[in-house]
Amino acid sequence: MQITPLNPEDPPSLGDFELLGRIGQGGMGQVFLGESLGGEPAAVKVIKPSIVDSESRGRFAQEIEVLKTIWGPRIAAFLGADPEAEQPWLATEYVDGPDLARHVKTHGPLPSVLTAALGAVLAEALSAVHTQGLLHRDLKPANILLGPNGPKVIDFGLAAFTESHVSLTAPHQIVGTPICMAPEQAAGVKPLTAAVDVYALGASLLFAATGHYPHEAATPYMVFHLVTDPDTAPDLSDTPGELLPLLTAMLAQNAQDRPSLTEVVQQCRSVIENQGMKIAQARRRLTAHTAGQRRKGAPADAPSLPPPAPVPASNTETNTAPAAQDVSAPSLSDSPAPSPTVVEIVPDLSDPSVQDSSESTAPTREDPSDESCRAQPAPDRAPTVSRRPPPGTHTLRHSPQARRTAERLRATYAASAPF
Incomplete structure (x- = not known):
């Protein structure tokens, strides 16, 4: 994951978390790499000052x-x-690895046995979420991080309690990302069931195995039309034969025709075992494969700095960092996917929003692309590489990972310095 230095206007800390750099940004705010007093790395999300109001605070508090x-x-x-802070913030575990979208764009689709291992892991994770009375509602490759200890799911900002009809969004909006959204969710059906996450997982696994989504088009409106049209079948081209029955069922138009998550796990196990492997072995190979692909290319978390900008007459050392590109905590250096952007919707039309939306059809404003949670371009300005809290406040010890990042920054800066 690419990390860029803090900008001059960024806070040096939030709560007990010292901020070390920028991970990315999304529709609602900025995501920073932070570190706790005990040295625990964290992804710290902050709401943009321009949208901090009672409604955005309410949504953030719900998340x-x-x-x-x-x-x-x-x-x-x-x-x-x-x-309730002046700059509302939220800290979650930092997963040191790219998201699934970025990995596939960079290294190509996963082998079928590893796609099946990913499906079993994620289906089991979602099943645990459902047991807790929740739906994710926005599972997509950008929200699946491929960490050093295996995949993890992030971004429950659109999650809803399965037994609750309470929502802080408008009553006629659609929530989710259209390229991974179940037809009933796109149509505004209530209440939603676990089948919407089964469909989203199927769309994500299809992307993992083929590099494309069930429905793709030039605009979100067109994607919505394809998703909700019962006569338009999902594009399953290039799907490996051993995965085709499972993905066909998971992407069924009718929710009741989709398998349960337990059945998904069982079918993924069958795919793996039919290739002479055990599930635990396939899971280890998945993690080793994604980590190995990372090592073969440029380090995903290595900051990339151009020659330094002139040093101003102050005690703050600065240089110019490149804009971080597309990715969610949460994959910042690929170009945007050709799939449609995500926009917020109101009655009569059909454009979705990655971060903020709810239930209906007609675009009001566009958000960044569906891979946006952590990867929209960071402002191209001179960032601060050395900022410290005011005198009298605590000083944090940096974790080994933070020290390595700082060493890379210093080495890059020194290599390009004219003296």
Whole structure:
């Protein structure tokens, strides 16, 4: 994951988390790499000052309450938050690895046995979320991080309690990302069921195995039309034969025709075992494969700095960092996917929003692309590489990872310096 230095206007710390650099940005705010007093790395999300109002604080507080109820080894852990701060913030576990979207764009589709291993891991994780009375509602490759200890699911900002009809969004909006959205979700059906996450997982696995989504078009409106049209079948071209029956079922138009998550796990196991492998072995190979692909290319988390800008007459050392590109905590250096951008919707038309939306059809404004949670371009300005809290405040010890990042920054700066 690419990390760029802080900008001059960025806060040096939030709560007990010292901010070390920028990870990316999305529709609602900026995501920073932070570190706790005990040296625990964290992804710290901050709402943009321009949209901080009572409604955005309410949505943010709802996301925090949802995260407090979710746990599991494949879920990025909640670490802390303050929705009432001047700059509302939320800290979750930092997963050091690219998201699935970025990995596939960079290295190509996963082999079928590893796609099946990914499906089994994620289906089991989602099943645990459903047991806690929640739906994710926005699962997509950008929200699946391929960390050093295996994949993890992030971004429960659109999660909803399965037994609750309460929403802080407008009553006629659609929530989710259209290229991974189930037909009933796109049509505004209520209440939603676990089948929407099964469909989204199927769309994500199709992308993992083929590099494309079930429905793709030039605009979000056109994608919505394809998703909700019962006569338009999902594009399953290039799907490996051993995965075709499972993905066909998961992407069924009718929710009741899709398998349960338990059935998904079982069918993924069958695919793996039919290739002479055990599930645990396939899971280890998945993690080794994604980590190995990372090592073959340029380090995903290595900051890339151009020659330094002139040093101003102050005690603050600065240089110019490149804009971080497309990716969610949460994959910042690829070009945007050809799939449609995500926009917010109101009655009569059909454009979705990655971060903020809810239930209906007609675009009002565009958000960044569906891979946006952590990867929209960072402002191209001179960032601060050395900022410290005011005198009298605590000084944090940096973790080995933070020290390595700082060393790379210093080495890059020194190599390009004219003296």
